[in-house]
Amino acid sequence: MSNSNEIETTGKQEFTITVYTENRIGILNRIAIIFSRRKINIESLNTSPSEIEHIHRFNILIHETEEVVRKLSRQIEKQVEVLKVYYNTNQDIIWQEMALYKVPTDTIAELVSVERLLRENGARAVVIRKDYTVFETTGHREETDKLIEVLQPYGLIEFVRSARVAIIKDSEGFNRKLREFERREPGEDVIENEFLDKEKNVFTM
Amino acid sequence: MDTAQEVPTTQTEPKKTINVSGSVALLEGLIAEGTDIVFGYPGGAIMPIYDALYDYDEKLKHILVRHEQGATHAAQGYARTSGKVGVVFATSGPGATNLVTGLADAQIDSTPMVCITGQVFAHLLGTDAFQETDVINITTPVTKWNYQVTDASEIPAALAKAFYIARSGRPGPVLIDITKNAQLQMFDYEGYTPCEHIRSYRPRPVVRKEYIEKAAAMINAAKKPFVLFGQGVSLGSAEQEFKAFIEKSGIPAAWTILGAGAISTDHPLNVGMLGMHGNYGPNVQTNSCDVLIAIGMRFDDRVTGRLDKYAKQAKVIHLDIDPAEIDKNVKADVPVWGDCKETLPLLTELVEAKKHTEWLAEFRAFDQTEQEQLIGKELSPESGEMTMGEVIHQLNVLTKGEAVIVTDVGQHQMVACRYAKFNHTRSNITSGGLGTMGFGLPAAIGAKFGTPDRTVVAVIGDGGFQMTLQELGTIMQSGVNVKIMILNNRFLGMVRQWQQLFHDKRYSSVNITSPDFVKLADSYYIAGKKITEREELAGALKEMLDHPGSFLLEVMVAQEHNVFPMVPQGMSVSEIRLK
Numbered sequence: 001m002s003n004s005n006e007i008e009t010t011g012k013q014e015f016t017i018t019v020y021t022e023n024r025i026g027i028l029n030r031i032a033i034i035f036s037r038r039k040i041n042i043e044s045l046n047t048s049p050s051e052i053e054h055i056h057r058f059n060i061l062i063h064e065t066e067e068v069v070r071k072l073s074r075q076i077e078k079q080v081e082v083l084k085v086y087y088n089t090n091q092d093i094i095w096q097e098m099a100l101y102k103v104p105t106d107t108i109a110e111l112v113s114v115e116r117l118l119r120e121n122g123a124r125a126v127v128i129r130k131d132y133t134v135f136e137t138t139g140h141r142e143e144t145d146k147l148i149e150v151l152q153p154y155g156l157i158e159f160v161r162s163a164r165v166a167i168i169k170d171s172e173g174f175n176r177k178l179r180e181f182e183r184r185e186p187g188e189d190v191i192e193n194e195f196l197d198k199e200k201n202v203f204t205m
Numbered sequence: 206m207d208t209a210q211e212v213p214t215t216q217t218e219p220k221k222t223i224n225v226s227g228s229v230a231l232l233e234g235l236i237a238e239g240t241d242i243v244f245g246y247p248g249g250a251i252m253p254i255y256d257a258l259y260d261y262d263e264k265l266k267h268i269l270v271r272h273e274q275g276a277t278h279a280a281q282g283y284a285r286t287s288g289k290v291g292v293v294f295a296t297s298g299p300g301a302t303n304l305v306t307g308l309a310d311a312q313i314d315s316t317p318m319v320c321i322t323g324q325v326f327a328h329l330l331g332t333d334a335f336q337e338t339d340v341i342n343i344t345t346p347v348t349k350w351n352y353q354v355t356d357a358s359e360i361p362a363a364l365a366k367a368f369y370i371a372r373s374g375r376p377g378p379v380l381i382d383i384t385k386n387a388q389l390q391m392f393d394y395e396g397y398t399p400c401e402h403i404r405s406y407r408p409r410p411v412v413r414k415e416y417i418e419k420a421a422a423m424i425n426a427a428k429k430p431f432v433l434f435g436q437g438v439s440l441g442s443a444e445q446e447f448k449a450f451i452e453k454s455g456i457p458a459a460w461t462i463l464g465a466g467a468i469s470t471d472h473p474l475n476v477g478m479l480g481m482h483g484n485y486g487p488n489v490q491t492n493s494c495d496v497l498i499a500i501g502m503r504f505d506d507r508v509t510g511r512l513d514k515y516a517k518q519a520k521v522i523h524l525d526i527d528p529a530e531i532d533k534n535v536k537a538d539v540p541v542w543g544d545c546k547e548t549l550p551l552l553t554e555l556v557e558a559k560k561h562t563e564w565l566a567e568f569r570a571f572d573q574t575e576q577e578q579l580i581g582k583e584l585s586p587e588s589g590e591m592t593m594g595e596v597i598h599q600l601n602v603l604t605k606g607e608a609v610i611v612t613d614v615g616q617h618q619m620v621a622c623r624y625a626k627f628n629h630t631r632s633n634i635t636s637g638g639l640g641t642m643g644f645g646l647p648a649a650i651g652a653k654f655g656t657p658d659r660t661v662v663a664v665i666g667d668g669g670f671q672m673t674l675q676e677l678g679t680i681m682q683s684g685v686n687v688k689i690m691i692l693n694n695r696f697l698g699m700v701r702q703w704q705q706l707f708h709d710k711r712y713s714s715v716n717i718t719s720p721d722f723v724k725l726a727d728s729y730y731i732a733g734k735k736i737t738e739r740e741e742l743a744g745a746l747k748e749m750l751d752h753p754g755s756f757l758l759e760v761m762v763a764q765e766h767n768v769f770p771m772v773p774q775g776m777s778v779s780e781i782r783l784k
Contacts (some may be wrong), residue, residue: 021405022405025353026341026342026345026351029342030345033346037346069530071532071533074528074529074531074533075529077528077529077531078527078528080349080350080370080403080405080406081350081405081406082405083404083405099429130703153622178404181404181405181407182404
């Protein structure tokens with residue numbers, strides 16, 4: 001989680017950018033280069049089909065100032081095949097990352113302490129084989145990181161973590177907006193110039 | 206319900222189709238979009254399209270350029286003078302990579318352009334086939350949209366989308382990459398349907414009245430309002446609406462180089478050019494106005510100078526069609542997101558009719574200073590070497606502001622933009638955002654095709670000319686009538702000027718030698734003349750303009766002459782130097 005001291009000194013903090021796009025080849029590149037041209041590192045990136053057919057939802061995590069994030073969001077939304085962009089701070093969202101851990105089965109079986117540690121960390125066995133066991137846990141970065149530390153002494157063989165997926169607390173969903181996009185003359189109240197209305201909260205729901 | 210079930214009365218007729226190749230469908234689509242000219246260069250992967258073109262020579266004029274970069278700049282010149290979409294054909298691999306500079310130029314200067322590139326057979330994609338290059342990914346950052354077609358049936362819809370995207374909203378370049386199999390493939394063509402809507406793309410924002418009202422109130426309360434306008438005015442064909450707005454509100458208006466000509470140079474409210482080499486008044490007054498009204502311009506760093514000392518005292522109203530431009534460089538107090546063709550009349554209705562006589566007089570006082578200290582000597586020197594300014598001045602005298610002036614990039618460009626007179630819109634064709642040396646000659650060719658009845662004069666430096674001089678071949682073969690004026694100072698002048706001012710006069714690699722340009726023109730059967738003396742200038746310019754065809758005039762100008770005024774990099778606009 002972002003350090004509040006850091007926000008005060010550099011103005012930078014974690015932002016989760018949510019992008020709704022058409023499911024088209026090349027759109028990932030179009031979005032990615034908007035960050036790379038400003039030499040901004042993408043901390044994590046998730047893209048997968050949304051609840052609406054043919055529309056993909058991206059979750060992009062970056063560490064930046066709000067001013068830059070707002071400019072990036074507008075430049076992303078400007079892409080022809082992007083429907084909508086939102087950006088949110090960690091306070092505005094509920095998020096999770098999933099992690100998988102592969103450990104030798106014999107250690108787990110022999111050491112009761114390991115089993116307890118796994119339970120304490122909310123891990124769940126996905127696969128148990130003679131030679132290794134795969135555990136899964138979801139949570140924030142700190143939580144999944146902690147389990148790495150815990151398992152390291154017991155011979156952690158392999159580890160992988162997903163990108164952040166986030167739900168926007170205030171979101172009313174995207175379906176209604178999409179119906180407006182499909183109209184040739186979209187209703188004034190629903191989409192256009194909404195950023196002008198909300199002044200600072202541009203591109204947030 | 207007891208009503209009888211309705212029986213469909215009409216059976217949907219099967220759509221009439223004709224069996225054609227992808228290439229024929231492409232050409233039919235171009236014609237349906239109103240294309241009458243294509244700038245291009247054939248090659249292996251685009252041969253089926255060129256084969257189809259063989260039968261279309263009456264409907265589609267093809268201009269064979271000498272390098273694909275030339276095709277893009279010609280298409281840009283065409284688009285900028287005609288207001289239509291420029292169309293380019295190029296082959297795969299090197300043909301496609303040669304388009305990149307022109308695409309980048311069109312992207313940053315919002316020029317509508319559709320480039321069609323050939324591509325290797327679909328089954329060869331990704332195999333490092335002969336002349337294969339990943340043109341979609343190479344051009345992604347420099348196109349508004351791009352798309353690869355691998356099946357002929359996709360061509361009509363892809364082309365329709367390309368034209369719609371290129372010319373709507375904030376215009377820009379689009380590239381369609383078509384694999385060779387799709388060009389050859391026969392399919393059932395249903396005819397061409399233009400594209401009018403893409404759900405993820407909203408080129409025309411709905412204008413919010415309350416922001417117009419806020420802006421009008423701010424303008425009405427202003428004592429020293431100042432308008433900055435850019436190419437958005439002419440891209441939106443809003444010249445009349447713009448004129449009506451400034452004339453009613455009485456607000457002085459200054460332009461970016463791409464905005465030049467949207468109102469005539471002589472208009473009493475036109476106070477001149479903004480930016481690094483712009484006029485004295487507009488730069489200084491930016492930091493003393495109380496309300497800054499930016500219309501269709503994007504606060505480029507060459508316009509703003511140092512941002513943290515830019516118009517800090519002023520309230521800013523920003524009219525733009527592209528929401529990504531609002532607050533990008535300068536924070537807007539009132540953003541008016543919309544097409545200025547729509548927003549300006551709404552604003553004009555609400556602003557009070559005023560004459561800011563005293564405020565305008567302040568601008569004129571700055572003009573007076575600039576005239577006395579600089580412009581007078583620049584345009585009418587009595588002795589010494591010829592200046593670029595006096596050449597442009599003499600050209601004004603002869604063309605009376607009626608000509609289209611195309612420039613390349615560098616000192617001559619700044620001088621031409623500063624001093625050329627424009628009576629009409631779409632007359633100043635220059636590479637603004639990208640600053641592409643080599644733009645001038647090919648752009649002039651396209652500009653002439655875009656407006657065949659007007660005189661087109663290309664003003665080019667000795668450096669930039671040598672970047673695309675092979676396009677003399679295009680002039681020779683197409684017979685297009687372009688007046689080429691090379692202002693030769695034997696230096697890469699703008700870089701030399703910076704080296705003189707900021708690098709202790711260490712002239713590193715700016716000394717450039719040139720061939721005999723007149724002989725070069727002659728070898729392309731283009732008439733030419735070189736002059737070195739002031740006395741010859743008026744006569745030579747007249748000879749150039751009166752010549753029935755293309756003409757190359759080389760004018761030897763002062764070698765180490767600097768463009769002033771100048772806002773040195775990192776300085777505020779109000780710190781503009783007159784010498």
